[in-house]
Amino acid sequence: MDTENLNLFEFAAFDELESEHIAAPRYSYWKSVWRTFFRSKFTVAVSILMVALVLFALIQPLYSGYDPKVAPNINDPDMKFLTPSAKHIFGTDNIGNEVFDAVWAGARNSIIVSFAATGINMVIGVLVGAVWGFSKKMDKWMIEIYNVIANIPFLLLAMILSYVLGAGMCSLIITMTCTSWIVVAYFIRTQVMIIRDREYNLASKCLGTSTWTIITKNILPYLVSVIMTYVAREIPTVISYEVFLSYLGLGLGASNASLGRMISLYTSFMKGYPHLFWIPVSVVAILSISLYIVGQKLADATDPRTHM
Amino acid sequence: MQKGYIWRRLVRSLISIVIIMIIVFTMVYTMVPRENIFFEDSTYRKLSSKSDDKTEYVYSTWQKLGYLDYVRVNDYCLTLYEAGSPEMVAAVEPDSPESQDFVRIYSEKGYSIAKYEINGRYYAYKDIPVIKQMGKWLSQMIVIDTIHSVKDENNPDLERKLSFGRTPSGGLALIGSGSTHKYLLYTDSRFPWIHQNFIKLNLGTSYPTYQGLEVLRVLFQTQGTEVKRHVVFETGYEAESGINFGTLKYKPIVDRMDRKKFVDNYATYETFKDQPSMVGTSFTMGIIAMLLAYGIGLPVGILMARRKDKLADKLGMAYIIFIIAVPSLAYIYLFRYIMTSITDLPSVFTTYGPADVRSWILPVISLAMPSIAGLMLWSRRYIVDQMNTDYVKFAKSKGLNQREIFNRHIFKNAIIPIAHGIPTSLAGCITGALITESIYSVGGMGKMLPNAIRQYNNVMVIALAFMFSGIFILSVLLGDVLITKIDPRISLSEKAGRS
Numbered sequence: 125m126d127t128e129n130l131n132l133f134e135f136a137a138f139d140e141l142e143s144e145h146i147a148a149p150r151y152s153y154w155k156s157v158w159r160t161f162f163r164s165k166f167t168v169a170v171s172i173l174m175v176a177l178v179l180f181a182l183i184q185p186l187y188s189g190y191d192p193k194v195a196p197n198i199n200d201p202d203m204k205f206l207t208p209s210a211k212h213i214f215g216t217d218n219i220g221n222e223v224f225d226a227v228w229a230g231a232r233n234s235i236i237v238s239f240a241a242t243g244i245n246m247v248i249g250v251l252v253g254a255v256w257g258f259s260k261k262m263d264k265w266m267i268e269i270y271n272v273i274a275n276i277p278f279l280l281l282a283m284i285l286s287y288v289l290g291a292g293m294c295s296l297i298i299t300m301t302c303t304s305w306i307v308v309a310y311f312i313r314t315q316v317m318i319i320r321d322r323e324y325n326l327a328s329k330c331l332g333t334s335t336w337t338i339i340t341k342n343i344l345p346y347l348v349s350v351i352m353t354y355v356a357r358e359i360p361t362v363i364s365y366e367v368f369l370s371y372l373g374l375g376l377g378a379s380n381a382s383l384g385r386m387i388s389l390y391t392s393f394m395k396g397y398p399h400l401f402w403i404p405v406s407v408v409a410i411l412s413i414s415l416y417i418v419g420q421k422l423a424d425a426t427d428p429r430t431h432m
Numbered sequence: 433m434q435k436g437y438i439w440r441r442l443v444r445s446l447i448s449i450v451i452i453m454i455i456v457f458t459m460v461y462t463m464v465p466r467e468n469i470f471f472e473d474s475t476y477r478k479l480s481s482k483s484d485d486k487t488e489y490v491y492s493t494w495q496k497l498g499y500l501d502y503v504r505v506n507d508y509c510l511t512l513y514e515a516g517s518p519e520m521v522a523a524v525e526p527d528s529p530e531s532q533d534f535v536r537i538y539s540e541k542g543y544s545i546a547k548y549e550i551n552g553r554y555y556a557y558k559d560i561p562v563i564k565q566m567g568k569w570l571s572q573m574i575v576i577d578t579i580h581s582v583k584d585e586n587n588p589d590l591e592r593k594l595s596f597g598r599t600p601s602g603g604l605a606l607i608g609s610g611s612t613h614k615y616l617l618y619t620d621s622r623f624p625w626i627h628q629n630f631i632k633l634n635l636g637t638s639y640p641t642y643q644g645l646e647v648l649r650v651l652f653q654t655q656g657t658e659v660k661r662h663v664v665f666e667t668g669y670e671a672e673s674g675i676n677f678g679t680l681k682y683k684p685i686v687d688r689m690d691r692k693k694f695v696d697n698y699a700t701y702e703t704f705k706d707q708p709s710m711v712g713t714s715f716t717m718g719i720i721a722m723l724l725a726y727g728i729g730l731p732v733g734i735l736m737a738r739r740k741d742k743l744a745d746k747l748g749m750a751y752i753i754f755i756i757a758v759p760s761l762a763y764i765y766l767f768r769y770i771m772t773s774i775t776d777l778p779s780v781f782t783t784y785g786p787a788d789v790r791s792w793i794l795p796v797i798s799l800a801m802p803s804i805a806g807l808m809l810w811s812r813r814y815i816v817d818q819m820n821t822d823y824v825k826f827a828k829s830k831g832l833n834q835r836e837i838f839n840r841h842i843f844k845n846a847i848i849p850i851a852h853g854i855p856t857s858l859a860g861c862i863t864g865a866l867i868t869e870s871i872y873s874v875g876g877m878g879k880m881l882p883n884a885i886r887q888y889n890n891v892m893v894i895a896l897a898f899m900f901s902g903i904f905i906l907s908v909l910l911g912d913v914l915i916t917k918i919d920p921r922i923s924l925s926e927k928a929g930r931s
Contacts, residue, residue: 287464
């Protein structure tokens with residue numbers, strides 16, 4: 125370089141603060157999660173659909189006041205088996221009730237049960253699983269307890285609990301959680317075991333970090349995406365179980381609106397009045413699929429490897 | 433190799449099964465109100481007007497089912513006096529000294545004392561603890577048939593010996609006399625050709641549904657109508673009959689018809705029927721569905737992994753999401769609806785019965801659909817994971833082509849976790865598929881557990897819980913052993929491996 129060009133440069137003053145600055149882009153985990161999540165238009169569209177469905181299902185029954193025990197039009201043959209029209213959006217069923225109201229009341233119960241059961245299972249399962257995966261002493265015993273609990277026939281348990289507790293929302297949530305948490309715990313235990321002996325955890329341990337801090341700060345954040353994947357699958361599974369149990373006559377009982385019972389009752393009308401069967405089935409399907417997709421996309425977004 | 437580990441694990445599995453059984457026994461015998469078992473009992477309903485007979489029936493049934501120990505004043509007095517004697521008649525009355533003794537003795541033993549409503553006589557009962565019930569159940573589980581098995585007071589001259597001979601249908605047989613079964617070991621033309629009756633598993637007698645039949649017989653015997661064929665009996669008597677000679681059992685009282693057919697007291701038999709057993713039906717359906725699932729799920733999953741993020745992958749994911757998110761009840765109905773409207777296939781199994789291939793097509797595909805989705809999902813996941821590993825990059829840089837890398841390296845590693853699940857899916861074939869079977873009205877195992885619970889068939893519930901938990905625990909062990917055979921790097925024992 126010749127001296128003529130060199131003259132164009134100037135010496136800068138020494139700035140201590142600036143010299144300490146590390147030239148890396150700022151990274152915030154949750155901001156990156158949301159940015160990745162909202163990047164795809166498809167995901168945003170499905171999320172809006174899901175939120176709309178959930179809100180509608182939670183709010184609509186408050187206005188309709190649907191009660192499956194009340195059948196005001198039961199003696200009015202003109203009100204039975206009406207096909208969908210402007211006045212009766214989803215038509216009416218075999219006892220003259222509005223299918224529209226029944227479907228949303230059922231959807232509300234399904235949503236409450238699935239969110240509550242999944243929440244309880246995940247909280248207990250993740251906590252127990254994290255400790256279980258970490259402690260080798262505990263593993264020996266827990267694996268046998270798991271063997272026992274996971275092998276008690278679920279149907280037997282469901283039937284006996286519905287017997288002891290009676291049918292209803294609370295007893296259904298208890299049925300769905302009283303043994304299922306151990307399956308979550310077992311899954312988390314395996315995940316924890318995989319990353320427990322990684323070098324960075326070994327380093328942490330050598331530096332004197334307590335086990336609890338290692339679990340909560342080093343391991344659980346790593347598991348967020350795995351847990352989200354599990355939640356995404358668990359919610360539709362619980363909805364599916366509610367349908368299955370109601371089909372067997374074990375679910376929410378006759379006094380609660382239930383999509384599962386509607387589906388099992390209306391299968392007999394499939395030939396003559398197919399809309400009675402297809403409407404609850406499609407509501408379950410759309411609800412489950414949108415919840416599942418949003419959960420999956422959230423799981424992808426919570427994986428830091430997708431943030432690049 | 434890891435024999436020690438497998439033995440220890442077997443012992444631990446057995447302990448787990450025992451604990452599961454304790455829990456199941458406790459649930460069935462203490463949490464379900466015992467009055468409920470009579471809901472489905474027709475004898476009970478007929479008795480409802482005559483109150484003493486009803487009490488008698490209720491308590492003796494409970495005793496039969498192992499709920500409690502039940503003693504009547506008659507039973508006590510019979511130990512003191514001859515049946516029918518005047519002392520006996522006087523003693524059973526409530527104010528007799530013997531009855532007072534009865535009350536005193538049994539209340540000291542911890543029994544509860546009660547009176548029949550109409551005739552006022554005493555009876556005593558005491559609950560049997562769950563652990564004792566289970567001990568009894570376990571001790572009766574394995575029945576060994578010897579030539580001293582039959583104890584018939586009316587037939588003291590019964591010969592007790594073993595001899596070789598032939599069954600009337602022509603097979604070789606080891607014939608017992610004095611044993612419960614006539615043919616203890618015999619051959620015939622049916623799979624597995626050699627049959628034995630020495631050791632039988634006894635999981636109890638069904639009640640109130642399938643009343644009086646052994647549980648295992650209910651599950652394993654052929655169903656439907658008798659298949660008659662021309663038979664020559666031992667006596668030379670010829671008739672059309674569905675008799676299965678191998679099942680001949682001792683009958684204490686033989687009638688004239690039996691005399692015509694049989695030369696000795698072995699005159700109780702089972703018959704061949706035209707439809708497969710419940711276990712057989714479920715197992716056939718499950719095995720075909722499983723083969724279909726592996727045959728379709730694996731290749732499609734591999735294809736999806738190789739065409740990741742292309743159209744094939746997206747279509748496959750759409751199918752997987754659909755199956756996971758939509759309740760199986762709904763998509764099976766949907767599938768049946770579509771298929772029956774575009775083809776001539778029957779909508780229920782019973783239209784053509786199990787002998788016709790057409791009956792099986794729709795149920796088998798319905799049963800395979802969720803397994804296909806699961807296998808697609810997991811095989812895709814494992815292969816995608818393997819494709820990103822260093823050894824694959826290394827193989828690529830060494831110049832191997834895609835196909836070689838795939839067949840020699842990726843596939844072998846990705847198949848290990850899938851192989852782990854094979855024994856469990858096999859076990860699932862035996863337990864049956866509840867929803868598929870009930871939608872298509874297939875006479876399989878799936879409905880047995882819910883029906884048994886609903887009809888308060890405690891013996892059946894316990895037997896099924898035992899079978900299912902045993903099969904599943906052992907199949908998990910089998911899966912673990914299987915992957916060590918496929919992949920020598922995997923070690924089950926704690927010392928050899930790292931974790």
